[in-house]
Amino acid sequence: MTATAPSYPSVVPESAPALVLDGITKTYRSKAGAVDALRGVTYHFPRGSFTAVMGPSGSGKSTLLQCAAGLDQPTTGVVVLGGVTLRGLSEVALTKLRREEMGFVFQAYNLLPSLTVYDNVALPLRLTGKRPQRAEVHAVLEQVGLGDKVKRRPAELSGGQQQRVAIARALITRPSVFFADEPTGALDSNSSRQVLSLLREATDRAGQTVVMVTHDPVAAAYAERVVFLSDGLIAGHLDRGTPGQIAAAMSDLER
Amino acid sequence: MFFLSSQTIRRHRHLYAGSFVALAVGVFLLGLAATATAATIAHGTANLVSITVTTLGDADAAPRPVKVPMSGEDVSGLQVVLSLVGTISGFITIFVIASTFAFAVASRRQELGLLRLIGATPRQVRRMIIGEALVVAVAASLTGALLAQLATPLLLSQASYTELAPVKLEPASPWVPLAIAVGIGLVVAMLGARSAARRAGRVGPIDALREASLESARIGPVRVIFGLLFLAGAIAMLALIRPSSGEGVVPLSMFTPMVLVVALTLLAPLIVPLLGRLWAMPLVAWTHVSGRLARSNVIATPRRSASLAAPILAISAVAGSMVLSLSFAADSAAATIRDTLRAPIVVTAQSMPTVSGVGAVDAGLPVQFVRAGAEDAQLEDAEGIDPAIASQTRALTPLSGDLSQLTGNTVAVSKQMAGFEHYQVGDEVPATFLDHQAVKLRIVAIVPDGLGVNPDFLLPLDLVRQHNPTAKPERLFVQPAPGVDPTELVTRLEHAVLATAWEADQADGVRQGNQLGLVLLLGPAAFYSAIAIANTLLMGSLQRRQEFVTSRLLGATPNQIRRMVLWESSLVGLVALSLGTAITVTVGILIRHAMTAGVADVPVTVPWGILLGIGGLCLTLAVGSALAPTSYILRVVSQETVVHQRQ
Numbered sequence: 069m070t071a072t073a074p075s076y077p078s079v080v081p082e083s084a085p086a087l088v089l090d091g092i093t094k095t096y097r098s099k100a101g102a103v104d105a106l107r108g109v110t111y112h113f114p115r116g117s118f119t120a121v122m123g124p125s126g127s128g129k130s131t132l133l134q135c136a137a138g139l140d141q142p143t144t145g146v147v148v149l150g151g152v153t154l155r156g157l158s159e160v161a162l163t164k165l166r167r168e169e170m171g172f173v174f175q176a177y178n179l180l181p182s183l184t185v186y187d188n189v190a191l192p193l194r195l196t197g198k199r200p201q202r203a204e205v206h207a208v209l210e211q212v213g214l215g216d217k218v219k220r221r222p223a224e225l226s227g228g229q230q231q232r233v234a235i236a237r238a239l240i241t242r243p244s245v246f247f248a249d250e251p252t253g254a255l256d257s258n259s260s261r262q263v264l265s266l267l268r269e270a271t272d273r274a275g276q277t278v279v280m281v282t283h284d285p286v287a288a289a290y291a292e293r294v295v296f297l298s299d300g301l302i303a304g305h306l307d308r309g310t311p312g313q314i315a316a317a318m319s320d321l322e323r
Numbered sequence: 324m325f326f327l328s329s330q331t332i333r334r335h336r337h338l339y340a341g342s343f344v345a346l347a348v349g350v351f352l353l354g355l356a357a358t359a360t361a362a363t364i365a366h367g368t369a370n371l372v373s374i375t376v377t378t379l380g381d382a383d384a385a386p387r388p389v390k391v392p393m394s395g396e397d398v399s400g401l402q403v404v405l406s407l408v409g410t411i412s413g414f415i416t417i418f419v420i421a422s423t424f425a426f427a428v429a430s431r432r433q434e435l436g437l438l439r440l441i442g443a444t445p446r447q448v449r450r451m452i453i454g455e456a457l458v459v460a461v462a463a464s465l466t467g468a469l470l471a472q473l474a475t476p477l478l479l480s481q482a483s484y485t486e487l488a489p490v491k492l493e494p495a496s497p498w499v500p501l502a503i504a505v506g507i508g509l510v511v512a513m514l515g516a517r518s519a520a521r522r523a524g525r526v527g528p529i530d531a532l533r534e535a536s537l538e539s540a541r542i543g544p545v546r547v548i549f550g551l552l553f554l555a556g557a558i559a560m561l562a563l564i565r566p567s568s569g570e571g572v573v574p575l576s577m578f579t580p581m582v583l584v585v586a587l588t589l590l591a592p593l594i595v596p597l598l599g600r601l602w603a604m605p606l607v608a609w610t611h612v613s614g615r616l617a618r619s620n621v622i623a624t625p626r627r628s629a630s631l632a633a634p635i636l637a638i639s640a641v642a643g644s645m646v647l648s649l650s651f652a653a654d655s656a657a658a659t660i661r662d663t664l665r666a667p668i669v670v671t672a673q674s675m676p677t678v679s680g681v682g683a684v685d686a687g688l689p690v691q692f693v694r695a696g697a698e699d700a701q702l703e704d705a706e707g708i709d710p711a712i713a714s715q716t717r718a719l720t721p722l723s724g725d726l727s728q729l730t731g732n733t734v735a736v737s738k739q740m741a742g743f744e745h746y747q748v749g750d751e752v753p754a755t756f757l758d759h760q761a762v763k764l765r766i767v768a769i770v771p772d773g774l775g776v777n778p779d780f781l782l783p784l785d786l787v788r789q790h791n792p793t794a795k796p797e798r799l800f801v802q803p804a805p806g807v808d809p810t811e812l813v814t815r816l817e818h819a820v821l822a823t824a825w826e827a828d829q830a831d832g833v834r835q836g837n838q839l840g841l842v843l844l845l846g847p848a849a850f851y852s853a854i855a856i857a858n859t860l861l862m863g864s865l866q867r868r869q870e871f872v873t874s875r876l877l878g879a880t881p882n883q884i885r886r887m888v889l890w891e892s893s894l895v896g897l898v899a900l901s902l903g904t905a906i907t908v909t910v911g912i913l914i915r916h917a918m919t920a921g922v923a924d925v926p927v928t929v930p931w932g933i934l935l936g937i938g939g940l941c942l943t944l945a946v947g948s949a950l951a952p953t954s955y956i957l958r959v960v961s962q963e964t965v966v967h968q969r970q
Contacts, residue, residue: 163439164442174531181434187330
């Protein structure tokens with residue numbers, strides 16, 4: 069791993085980046101005092117890239133993801149997603165942007181338990197006010213290998229199947245950026261592989277951008293680049309690393 | 324979003340079961356009150372003995388003839404009770420519905436956050452909650468209305484030929500009253516759901532990622548301001564309105580606690596943790612870990628605890644205040660009767676033989692007449708008296724005017740009636756006696772109120788005899804001749820008792836009358852609140868499955884969890900009851916102060932048994948309905964654990 073200065077980026081992509089973080093800081097204030105979760109992160113996520121964000125617990129990975137997706141407001145700094153600056157957007161404008169441009173997959177509790185698999189996947193379209201096309205929903209479910217589970221409810225599915233439904237739901241709106249927070253954290257290795265392959269496919273086939281927070285070197289190895297975060301700062305990156313190399317870099321960081 | 328509402332409602336059956344039951348019972352009670360009122364109205368328009376009188380008319384109303392039914396056929400007593408029952412039911416319903424919906428939203432933060440995350444706007448989330456509420460409200464209101472329709476004949480057969488409605492009541496057409504009840508049910512549900520929906524709209528997408536869905540303890544400044552406004556309003560109501568009769572006390576002792584309940588509920592997220600901390604002190608000291616856990620659970624989720632406390636607070640405050648106020652009203656009535664009656668002996672007969680030692684016999688003749696007002700006419704109770712005798716046997720020293728002029732077409736009016744109608748000495752009261760003769764009665768004096776002894780209108784004895792020759796006295800006030808000992812005289816008279824004994828009898832009569840009113844008014848409300856209390860606590864416990872599972876895995880025994888729930892529900896119950904007690908005491912003291920102004924030595928009767936009974940019942944219900952589902956969950960959980968271990 070090559071240690072780089074925090075003033076990354078080194079690679080400027082040909083096209084405009086899908087997601088730009090510019091000088092992001094985030095300070096949480098509580099009774100115990102102020103905590104700096106992010107201390108100035110600048111990074112450009114190229115269009116069609118699969119980036120893993122790694123770091124020890126408390127390094128600010130999740131905060132980074134939340135700020136990047138507009139779920140949380142950074143204390144200072146600017147987030148630009150698909151050419152749109154998030155700061156200053158109204159709650160409704162932000163919601164519409166999320167609906168159209170972003171897809172989310174989290175470790176757990178991704179699905180509405182009361183809806184069938186079909187209805188969960190169709191929900192983003194319904195929220196947009198569109199009538200979901202049966203064929204379209206079925207196609208996405210086929211794509212994630214759940215064409216036969218259309219009428220099930222989440223409680224009747226395994227953890228891996230639930231994650232794939234979540235991916236199908238994210239795919240249906242053809243978002244430009246996928247945000248994934250420990251998507252394989254609760255899965256066995258077989259299910260993990262399926263989920264990660266689906267994310268990989270999204271970038272390779274549809275040119276979508278994936279930002280994935282993980283602590284698992286095997287998962288991170290699916291990404292073409294791993295960005296390491298430490299104490300709220302980018303500590304370095306590793307391109308096309310094997311799980312072994314990534315694990316070594318991580319233990320260096322935690323030392 | 325309606326698609327979503329109908330899907331999610333199925334999932335949250337147990338959350339909405341509470342709202343459904345609460346609303347269905349509320350609409351049931353409202354519907355019953357409405358159909359019964361319709362029956363009394365239908366009866367009122369049927370043929371019955373009445374007197375037709377032309378009203379006086381004023382700037383806003385032309386004179387018109389009105390029929391005044393005779394007291395023997397009067398159903399207005401039942402109508403008043405029904406309207407009060409309807410009001411109480413409506414209030415408790417609004418209250419319970421708002422808190423069950425708020426609860427349903429508070430327990431679903433993560434799910435609502437997920438919806439926001441995948442692209443639902445706050446408006447869509449709000450609409451979803453409103454949609455859910457609408458589905459529940461329509462189903463519940465129709466169920467309630469149907470039940471009311473089925474129960475109406477039963478109620479009417481029970482109410483017929485009673486003191487309140489001395490006639491046979493037949494069911495009237497149910498469509499209008501039931502439509503009104505259903506309409507009120509829907510409006511109430513929408514009002515309750517609106518604030519819950521607004522709170523749901525404020526859930527952010529980031530809430531989907533927060534494992535612990537702990538709500539923030541802060542409450543908005545608007546809520547605090549409204550809470551304080553209601554508080555001030557209630558205190559002002561109590562300080563300004565001074566009821567001088569038992570009849571004025573009933574509505575006041577009903578409405579002021581309602582306003583106070585609303586105030587305290589708005590402020591509850593601030594108050595509940597404070598009181599919870601206080602009550603938890605002995606718990607923490609006595610128990611090992613369960614008391615400590617219970618305290619944290621109550622304090623850490625002030626909104627949740629406030630929702631659970633709300634129905635207990637509502638019923639304990641309203642019921643407590645009414646019971647205490649009416650008891651004080653009876654006390655004050657007893658004191659008034661004691662002060663008004665000066666004669667030491669009362670004979671409960673229509674006449675008495677001449678016996679030596681009797682000084683004066685005050686044989687008042689009861690009579691009724693119809694008094695025409697500007698817009699309506701009313702049947703009034705009056706008594707024909709001999710002013711010379713009556714001013715010896717009763718406290719009748721006029722506040723203004725001269726009682727000795729009570730001859731011919733004249734009348735003396737009580738201070739209270741003069742206050743209501745703005746009568747002054749010299750004014751004329753248009754009266755129609757039951758022999759259909761109309762006369763104008765000139766007011767010659769305003770006399771002190773003598774509730775229980777004197778009616779509001781005192782007439783000359785001759786006037787009463789002239790219009791009602793068959794009038795007979797109901798009781799005689801006897802003054803012994805100078806130098807005769809009343810205790811000796813009373814032994815020589817038939818049907819005679821000492822005034823003190825008669826006064827006690829009268830006070831008992833007032834108390835018993837109040838008791839009947841309380842049962843009628845509070846019965847349905849108490850029934851409803853019991854359901855509501857059980858409801859909210861049941862919902863609350865069923866929500867906590869995950870927490871119980873975790874605690875079991877951490878090594879807590881089922882008994883430890885049960886103890887924790889026991890302490891927790893007791894804590895919430897105690898907090899609610901202390902607030903209810905505070906309201907009861909405030910209302911009781913202020914109403915007593917207002918009623919006893921100017922009366923000395925008023926006895927104090929606190930109905931401890933009933934008050935403690937209300938508290939005990941609330942607490943038992945609260946603890947029982949929290950423990951039952953907990954035991955159920957624990958049983959299911961332990962079975963699941965066994966299954967998991969086998970796999």
